[in-house]
Each structure stands twice: as C-alpha cells, then as structure tokens.
Amino acid sequence: MAGCKGCLTFWAMGCHAASDLVEPVSSPLDEIVLVGHSNVGKSVLFGRLTGRYVTVANYPGTTVDVSRGTLRAAGGAVVVDTPGIVGFPARSEDERVVSRLLLDGGARTVVQVGNARGVRRTLDLTLQLLELDVPFALVLNMSDEADAAGVRIDPERLSELLGVPVLPTVATTGTGVDELAAAVSAAPTARAEVAYPAPVERAIATLMDAVGELGVSVRGAGLLWLGGDEEAQLCLERHVPAGFLTALRAEAEQALGEPVEAVLQRARASRASELVAEAVEQEDRPAGGTLEWLGRLSTHRVWGWPVLVAVLAGIYMFVGVLGAGWLVGVLENSVFGRRVNPWLTTEVARVLPRFATDLLVGNYGLWTMGMTYALALILPIVTTFFLAFSVLEDSGYLPRLAVVSNRVFNTLGLNGKAALPMVLGLGCVTMATLTTRILESRRERLLVTLLLVLGIPCSAQLGVVLGMLGAISLAATLIWAGVVAAVVLTVGWLAARVVPGERSPLVIELPPLRVPRPANVATKTLMRLEWYLREVVPLFLLGTAFLFMLDETGVLPAIIDGMRPLVTGWLGLPPAASAAFLIGFLRRDFGATGLFVLHAQGQLSAEQAVVAMVTITLFIPCVASILIIVRERGLRQAVAMTAIVFPLAFLVGGLLHRALTVTGLGA
Amino acid sequence: MGEALAAGAELSCGLCGHRFDPRGTSACASCPLGKGCSLACCPNCGYGAPVPGGSAVVRLAARAAAALRGRRGVSAPSGPTLAEAAAGSQATIETLERVPARQREQLLAYGIAPGRVVDVLQTRPVTIVRIEHAELAFETAVSRGIGIAEPSEGGRQ
Numbered sequence: 001m002a003g004c005k006g007c008l009t010f011w012a013m014g015c016h017a018a019s020d021l022v023e024p025v026s027s028p029l030d031e032i033v034l035v036g037h038s039n040v041g042k043s044v045l046f047g048r049l050t051g052r053y054v055t056v057a058n059y060p061g062t063t064v065d066v067s068r069g070t071l072r073a074a075g076g077a078v079v080v081d082t083p084g085i086v087g088f089p090a091r092s093e094d095e096r097v098v099s100r101l102l103l104d105g106g107a108r109t110v111v112q113v114g115n116a117r118g119v120r121r122t123l124d125l126t127l128q129l130l131e132l133d134v135p136f137a138l139v140l141n142m143s144d145e146a147d148a149a150g151v152r153i154d155p156e157r158l159s160e161l162l163g164v165p166v167l168p169t170v171a172t173t174g175t176g177v178d179e180l181a182a183a184v185s186a187a188p189t190a191r192a193e194v195a196y197p198a199p200v201e202r203a204i205a206t207l208m209d210a211v212g213e214l215g216v217s218v219r220g221a222g223l224l225w226l227g228g229d230e231e232a233q234l235c236l237e238r239h240v241p242a243g244f245l246t247a248l249r250a251e252a253e254q255a256l257g258e259p260v261e262a263v264l265q266r267a268r269a270s271r272a273s274e275l276v277a278e279a280v281e282q283e284d285r286p287a288g289g290t291l292e293w294l295g296r297l298s299t300h301r302v303w304g305w306p307v308l309v310a311v312l313a314g315i316y317m318f319v320g321v322l323g324a325g326w327l328v329g330v331l332e333n334s335v336f337g338r339r340v341n342p343w344l345t346t347e348v349a350r351v352l353p354r355f356a357t358d359l360l361v362g363n364y365g366l367w368t369m370g371m372t373y374a375l376a377l378i379l380p381i382v383t384t385f386f387l388a389f390s391v392l393e394d395s396g397y398l399p400r401l402a403v404v405s406n407r408v409f410n411t412l413g414l415n416g417k418a419a420l421p422m423v424l425g426l427g428c429v430t431m432a433t434l435t436t437r438i439l440e441s442r443r444e445r446l447l448v449t450l451l452l453v454l455g456i457p458c459s460a461q462l463g464v465v466l467g468m469l470g471a472i473s474l475a476a477t478l479i480w481a482g483v484v485a486a487v488v489l490t491v492g493w494l495a496a497r498v499v500p501g502e503r504s505p506l507v508i509e510l511p512p513l514r515v516p517r518p519a520n521v522a523t524k525t526l527m528r529l530e531w532y533l534r535e536v537v538p539l540f541l542l543g544t545a546f547l548f549m550l551d552e553t554g555v556l557p558a559i560i561d562g563m564r565p566l567v568t569g570w571l572g573l574p575p576a577a578s579a580a581f582l583i584g585f586l587r588r589d590f591g592a593t594g595l596f597v598l599h600a601q602g603q604l605s606a607e608q609a610v611v612a613m614v615t616i617t618l619f620i621p622c623v624a625s626i627l628i629i630v631r632e633r634g635l636r637q638a639v640a641m642t643a644i645v646f647p648l649a650f651l652v653g654g655l656l657h658r659a660l661t662v663t664g665l666g667a
Numbered sequence: 668m669g670e671a672l673a674a675g676a677e678l679s680c681g682l683c684g685h686r687f688d689p690r691g692t693s694a695c696a697s698c699p700l701g702k703g704c705s706l707a708c709c710p711n712c713g714y715g716a717p718v719p720g721g722s723a724v725v726r727l728a729a730r731a732a733a734a735l736r737g738r739r740g741v742s743a744p745s746g747p748t749l750a751e752a753a754a755g756s757q758a759t760i761e762t763l764e765r766v767p768a769r770q771r772e773q774l775l776a777y778g779i780a781p782g783r784v785v786d787v788l789q790t791r792p793v794t795i796v797r798i799e800h801a802e803l804a805f806e807t808a809v810s811r812g813i814g815i816a817e818p819s820e821g822g823r824q
Contacts, residue, residue: 087776091769117800121778149800228772265775299804301791403793403804415806416793440769505809506793507773510802 031078032071032184035098036113037125038084039511041141044171045113046081049073049181066097073181080108083437086509088128089229089261093437093445099224099231102132103216109135109187111180116146116168119153119280123272126162128224130192133217136164137187139180143168145512150283158279163190172517194271197263199255200226203248211239226252228261291513298397299510304404311397315388316466319459323384324467331376341368355552364551370544373593374537381463382532383525389427389459390524394516398423399508406506412489413496414439415506418448425456427528429621432456433628443501449633450495453625454645455488457617460536460589465613468596472606479660483614487652535624536587543583543590550582570654571615572661573608574598581616588619607660615653620645678707685711749794749810752787758796758815759784765812770805777803779813 032049034042046052050069071077082101083094090099102110112129114122119140126138140146140153159166165183169176196204207222214221214235224232226249236245252260298307345361345368352360361368392398398420406416417439425432429452436445436452457465469477496503550556556579560567563578571577576598584591595612598604604612620626620642629638678689689707706715752758760783763771778798779785788802789795794810796803 086773089772091772115801118778120799121776121801124776124778146800151800261772265780269775269778269780296789299789299793299795304792399804403795406793406806505767505770505806507770507803507805507809509777510795510804512802 031080031108033080033082033101033108033110034113035082035102035110035129036084036139037115037118037121038086038509040084040113040115040122041171042084042113043067043081045139045141045169045177045180046079048171048174048177050079066101071181071184073178077184085125087125088224089227090231092440096231099229102129102134103221103224103231103235109137109184111137111139111184111187113139113141113171116140116143116153117149117151119146119151120272120276123275124268127192127194127268127271128227130162130164130190131194131217131223132220133189133191135187135189137180137184138162138164138166139176140166140168141171143176144170144173152281152283154279158275161275161278162192164188172520192271194267196223196267197256199252200260200263200267202255203252203260206248207236207240210244211236214239223264226260227264291515295396295400295510295513298400298513299403304400308401308404311392315385315392318388319381319384319463320466320470323381324463325470327380327384328377328463328467331380332372336372336376341372344368358552359545359548362548364544364548366541366544366548369547370541371537373590373597374533374540377464377593377596378460378536378589379529379532381467382459383529385427385459385463386525386528386532387521390521390528391516393524394514394520396511396513399510400513402506402508403510410503412447412451412492413499413503414444414447414492415504417506417508418444418451421448421452422456425452425458426462427459429453429456429458430625430628433625433632436632440504441501443499444504446499446633446637447492447495449629449637450641450644451488451492453620453629453641454491454648455484455618456621457484458589458621460532461592461617461621464589464592464596465617468599468609469613472609476606476610479610479656480613480617483652483656484617487618487648491648536589539587539622539624540590543586546586547579547583566650570650570657571611572657573612574603576603577608577612580612584616584619587622588616589622591616591619607657610660611653611657614656615649618645618649618652680709680712680714682714683709683712685709687711746814747816749785749787749796749813749815750790750807752790752815754787754790756787757784758787760813761816762814763812765814766809767812770809770812774803774805774809774813777801779803 034046036042046067046069049071051072052067052069066083067081069079069081071079080101082098085095085098088099090096110129110132112122112126114125116122122138122140130136138158140155143153146153153168155166155168165187167176167180167183169180171177203226204219204222208218211218211222216235221232221235225236225245233245249260256263294307297303300307341361345357348361349357358365360366363369401423402416402419404416405419409416409418412418420438421432421435424435432452433449436448439445439448465480466477469480547556550559559582560575560578563581564575567573567578567581568575577595580591580594580598582591583594592613595604595609595616598612599609626638626642629641679686687707687710708715746761749758749760760779760781762781763774763779766774774780778801779796783798785796785798787794787796790807790810793804793806
C-alpha cells in the first residue's frame with residue numbers, strides 16, 4: 001500500500017551520515033517537500049500535483065512515511081509527501097521523519113500545507129519553517145470549509161507580511177492547484193520576523209559562531225533545538241564539543257528565568273496573532289448541523305457506545321452477511337464450484353499429464369485451491385470490507401472511536417489513540433504495524449504491535465470467520481469473539497505491567513465529520529484490492545505449491561501424522577486440519593480459508609469450528625507482518641513475539657476445546 | 668499489624684495516653700488474630716488502638732474518596748481547572764504548568780496557551796474543546812492540569 005514503499009534512507013548530507021545518501025538534491029527546484037499539520041490534506045494535494053495516489057483519510061496519522069512523486073506541471077521536480085505533524089518539537093516517530101528531512105541540508109523548496117480554518121495554528125508552524133531559511137510557499141487548504149465557517153483570509157496581505165507566496169486551495173476539487181504548481185517554481189526565501197528576547201538571540205549567535213556551516217540554517221536548527229527538538233539536538237551535537245549545548249541552554253534559561261521552550265512558543269504565538277489580526281477576519285456563523293450533532297453523539301459518554309454498536313453492526317451486515325455470505329456463496333458454489341472448476345478440471349486433464357493436472361486442478365491445485373480460495377472466498381470479503389472501511393476512514397469517525405475506547409485501552413496501559421492502528425489492523429495488520437508510529441512512546445508501539453499480531457484478525461480472515469461461524473450460530477461467533485477479546489485483554493494487561501515505562505494520556509485532534517467522497521472511497525478500495533491481488537495471490541499460490549510438493553513427496557501425510565497429537569489430541573480436530581494450520585504459518589487467513597472449506601465439507605463440527613478459528617486467529621498474521629515487525633521493532637522483538645504467539649494460540653485452542661466439551665456449549 | 672506505619676513512628680494510647688511503638692508490641696506475635704490486624708494493643712493498659720493506614724478497608728475507602736475528589740476537580744490546589752468547566756461554556760486558559768511536559772507541548776502546538784479562549788464542548792468521558800475551528804480531545808488527567816479563569820456560561824456552540 002502507499003506509504004510503505006517510501007524509504008527513510010534518501011535523506012542526504014547536512015545532519016545525516018554519508019551512508020544515508022542516495023539521491024543528493026542539487027537545486028531547490030529539484031525537490032518540493034510538502035509539510036504541515038496532520039489531516040490538512042497534504043496527501044490529496046500530493047496526488048493532485050503528481051498524479052500519484054497515496055492513502056488519504058479523515059484522521060491524523062494516515063501517512064506515516066514519506067512518499068515521492070514527480071511534479072506534473074513543470075520541470076519534473078520530485079514532490080515529497082511527509083507525515084503530518086502536531087508541531088515542533090517532533091514527538092512521535094513519524095514527526096521525527098519530518099524533522100530529520102528538514103534538517104538534512106538538501107536543497108529543496110518547502111511547501112507548507114495548512115488548514116485555512118485554523119490559520120493561527122498554521123502560521124505558528126509557518127514561522128518555525130521560515131526560520132530554516134529555505135525557499136518557501138504557504139498553501140491554505142480547505143479554503144471552502146474556511147469560507148463556510150466565516151473565516152475570511154486575505155492571501156495577498158498575508159503574502160506581503162510573510163514575504164512568501166500564500167495560495168488558497170481546495171485540494172479535493174483541485175481548486176488553486178495549478179496556481180500552486182506555478183508558484184513553487186519561483187518560491188522565495190524569507191526570514192520570519194519573530195521578536196525573541198535578547199538571551200535567546202545571544203544563545204543563537206553563540207551557536208552560529210560555534211557551528212559555522214551546517215548545510216541548513218544554523219539559526220533555524222538552533223531555534224528548533226532550543227524548542228526541545230531532539231533531532232535538531234542530534235544534528236547540532238555533531239558540530240560542537242560535548243556539553244556545549246547543555247551549557248548554552250542553561251545560560252539562556254538562567255537569564256530568562258523560565259524554560260526557553262515556553263519563551264519561544266510565546267514569541268511565535270504573539271507574532272502569529274499579529275499576522276491574524278492583519279490578514280484574517282472571522283465572521284460569526286452559527287455552528288451546528290446534522291454532522292456536528294452526529295459527531296457529538298459519537299463521543300458522548302453514553303450514546304457513543306450505541307453509535308459504536310451501530311457502526312459495527314453495519315460493518316457486520318455489509319461484510320459478514322453480504323460479502324462473506326451471499327457473494328461468497330454465489331462465487332464459490334455457482335461460479336467456481338459448478339461451472340469454472342469442473343470445466344477447467346476436465347479440459348486440463350484432457351490436455352496435460354497427470355502431474356501437471358494435479359498441480360493445477362488437483363486437491364492441492366494452484367487453481368482449485370490457491371486461486372479458488374483467493375478469488376471465490378477471500379476477494380468478495382475483502383472487497384466489501386475495504387469499501388466499508390474506506391467509508392469509515394473518510395467520515396472522520398475513527399478518532400472519535402479513540403475517545404470512546406480510551407477507558408478500555410487505559411486498562412491495557414495505552415490510550416485511545418491505540419484504537420487507530422488496532423482498527424486499521426482489521427484491514428491489514430502489516431500496514432497497521434507501520435501506523436503504530438503515530439504512538440508517542442516505544443513502549444506503546446511495542447504493546448500495540450503485540451496485540452495486533454496476537455488477536456486482530458485482518459479483513460480476509462474476519463470475513464471467513466464471520467461467514468463460517470455466522471452460519472453455525474450467533475453463539476459460536478460470540479464465543480470466538482469473547483475468547484479472542486479475553487486473550488487480547490489479558491495479554492495486553494500483563495504486557496503493560498511487564499514492559500517498563502508509563503502510559504501517556506490521550507491528546508487527539510478530532511477532524512470534522514464529513515460525508516465520504518465516492519471518488520475517494522472507490523479509488524482507495526481499488527488501490528487496496530490491487531495490493532491484495534499483488535501481495536496475497538502469489539502467497540496463496542506459493543502456499544498451495546508448497547502443500548502440493550509435500551503431498552507429492554509423501555511428506556504431507558507424515559507431517560499430518562506428526563501433528564496429530566497437537567491437532568487431534570490437544571485441539572480435538574480431525575487430522576486434515578493440520579494442512580490448514582501448516583499454511584496458516586504463511587498467512588493465517590489462508591489457513592482460516594482451509595478450515596472454512598473443511599467445515600463446508602462437513603469435516604468439522606460446530607465445536608471444532610470454533611476451536612479451530614480461535615486457534616488460527618491467534619496465529620501471527622502473515623510472513624509480511626513478521627518482516628515489517630523486524631523492520632519496525634527489531635529482530636529480537638519479532639522473534640520474542642513469534643515465540644509467544646504460536647504456543648499461546650495452541651494453548652488457548654486446547655483449553656477452549658476442553659471447556660466446550662465439559663460445559664457442553666460446543667454441542 | 669503496624670506495617671503501614673512509618674519506621675520509628677509512635678502511637679499514643681487513646682485510653683491511658685502511653686506512647687509506644689506499635690511494631691514492638693509483644694502481644695501481637697502470640698495473638699491468633701494478629702496477622703493482618705489493623706489494631707495495636709497498648710503495652711501499658713491493653714487497649715486496642717487503630718494503626719493509621721493499617722486497615723485495607725480504610726485505605727480502599729480513602730482511595731475511592733480521593734478518586735471522587737479528583738473527578739470533581741475539588742482537589743485542585745489553586746484555582747479552577749478545565750476539568751471543572753461545564754460543557755457549553757467558554758474558558759480562558761491561565762496556566763498549563765501542571766500539565767506533563769509532553770502533553771503541554773502538544774496543547775501549545777494546538778494553540779491552547781495562556782490567554783487563549785476555548786469552547787468547552789464536552790467533559791466526559793474526555794474533555795473536548797474547540798479552539799479556532801479545531802477540536803481537541805484530551806483526558807481528564809490533562810484537563811485537570813490546565814488552570815482557567817472563572818468559567819463563563821453561554822459559550823458559543
């Protein structure tokens with residue numbers, strides 16, 4: 001998916017090691033970097049400027065990595081989309097990405113994308129960015145929403161005051177984008193005129209004398225450092241003796257009599273207020289409307305829960321009943337079961353020798369198993385899920401879910417922000433692992449990653465589970481959901497007490513609720529389906545080929561026999577379920593689909609279906625997710641999680657089998 | 668018995684006034700009910716006196732009362748806080764000094780700074796405020812650290 005292809009190692013020169021250097025930038029016009037607060041439309045603008053689509057949604061943290069594209073309008077400059085930031089100093093990993101990029105010393109034009117409705121906050125960041133002394137342009141996006149809210153901005157006056165182009169845009173419709181593309185080619189460098197107290201100016205002057213050349217404005221880097229930015233500190237530490245920065249800060253704070261961060265913030269806020277007073281007018285407009293009322297309802301202490309239940313019920317009806325029930329039934333039985341597969345089996349057997357026939361259309365055939373699973377069973381499920389999820393994303397409901405669920409995550413040593421990667425995990429755990437970057441501490445990222453790999457079923461698996469257990473009974477679905485939730489909560493609770501560090505309280509921006517744009521929903525769904533077909537289908541085919549080879553060489557029966565004590569003795573499942581668990585190591589949704597087919601063939605009872613689904617849900621999601629955990633959390637943590645998750649999955653499955661047998665619930 | 672009392676602290680008997688170290692009362696070791704007992708017997712007169720902090724029930728009740736006080740915001744050491752502002756009111760920020768540093772930086776980045784006025788939209792389960800068309804949600808633990816001027820009624824919605 002977009003975002004994950006972006007590489008963090010292209011930063012060059014300046015404060016970063018030569019080994020990071022991949023593509024040095026020779027002129028500011030060669031590279032244009034989009035920077036701005038979260039959820040202001042940077043990625044939509046990036047798409048408009050480059051024609052390249054990256055995931056956009058109505059919640060902060062959609063972009064957690066940099067994406068690059070080529071400017072369509074002029075000169076073939078590279079446009080870089082960056083993660084949204086709350087502000088400087090950088091706090092979370094995705095914010096550090098931006099800080100590092102700005103400090104790397106490469107020549108580039110910075111285009112700040114700001115929300116026209118929150119112009120004062122936008123200008124606060126503008127003043128910080130201008131201090132970096134780079135060619136600069138300011139985009140006031142969502143100017144239609146600002147108009148509707150009665151915010152009247154005079155871009156010419158603001159441009160005059162700042163000394164840089166100021167361009168109102170509506171990125172979703174393309175308004176103002178051509179003007180922006182033209183303006184960036186001549187973006188000037190301007191100096192922010194913020195009046196800092198004398199001790200701050202003295203500290204900056206001393207720093208400039210000590211550092212000399214940095215590849216980026218020393219004043220800008222110094223002010224970022226004084227503001228508490230750790231990336232700026234790392235950058236400057238390479239150029240001054242040990243202890244120099246500490247002494248400089250102490251001297252400034254002694255003269256100021258308070259933390260220097262507060263002084264800087266106050267000075268900038270004061271200048272931003274002056275700019276607002278000169279160039280912005282606010283008309284009083286009555287707030288309200290259905291969407292605002294719904295927004296209030298969705299975070300209400302009581303009504304927030306019924307809203308959540310209604311949202312979940314809607315997803316269940318759309319994905320579980322329509323996708324996993326009706327669509328899968330049509331495709332699996334009518335299309336593949338009765339028409340495509342019988343015809344293909346006959347034709348292939350007529351033309352090809354036995355080995356090739358078995359490889360393509362046998363029990364473990366690439367078509368009859370791999371492609372049938374991928375296209376007839378999983379594709380309709382993920383299509384409906386991606387549609388529902390895109391609507392949910394664009395509506396702005398997800399940050400409100402963080403508010404409602406904050407108390408639940410509190411018991412897991414987390415805050416409600418963890419709901420965002422957890423919900424994204426229902427789409428794809430691999431991508432959700434990347435999204436943990438929006439969390440503020442390593443501890444929180446580790447805890448959420450553990451919960452993601454342990455018990456959050458991805459869309460494909462969720463659909464299979466809902467389709468299979470829903471057909472058995474509501475009780476079966478509730479037992480599955482209850483056991484998985486209990487395991488996730490217990491492991492999360494224990495992990496929060498074992499992993500050192502403190503929970504950080506929730507602070508999150510709530511974007512306005514919006515009616516999703518059909519074009520964006522369709523684009524996102526298609527993009528995700530393309531990703532699915534590219535990533536999942538080859539893995540399904542690989543897994544099927546693997547099983548076929550094991551079967552042909554006689555190894556599969558031996559493995560099934562070897563797994564008998566675990567699968568049959570401990571879990572109480574038929575030996576044939578071993579093959580499903582075997583491919584479940586590759587992708588757990590693939591394994592779940594194998595169990596789905598076993599159940600459809602009458603080889604699994606209701607009790608066995610529940611036990612099998614709980615066990616495979618608690619598996620590691622897929623090989624790709626392990627690789628991304630190695631990248632994000634390191635090899636040790638990835639190995640530790642794998643070592644915990646697989647034994648735990650079988651332990652819980654076996655205990656559930658015994659509990660269902662003893663209580664008679666399984667009957 | 669007496670475990671919750673600080674080392675070296677003495678109790679004064681409520682009956683005879685004798686001062687004694689409750690951990691040194693020899694009778695407790697032989698008492699069958701001694702384990703977990705929250706009373707200390709005076710070595711002078713034998714009167715059983717409650718050990719401060721010795722009762723788990725009392726500690727639990729004290730914690731519950733503290734939590735309740737905290738929720739109501741009455742434990743704020745100086746002036747009203749954002750946690751006490753009513754939904755629908757406006758509040759002028761006076762100080763962020765008691766907000767943890769990391770969250771303070773976040774609030775400042777959103778413009779929640781001394782002198783700024785916010786619309787309080789909601790107070791439970793978290794505080795939601797609107798500042799300059801942006802809505803920000805934060806836990807009561809954070810809003811309790813935000814000092815405000817006396818809240819006024821009838822804020823903009």
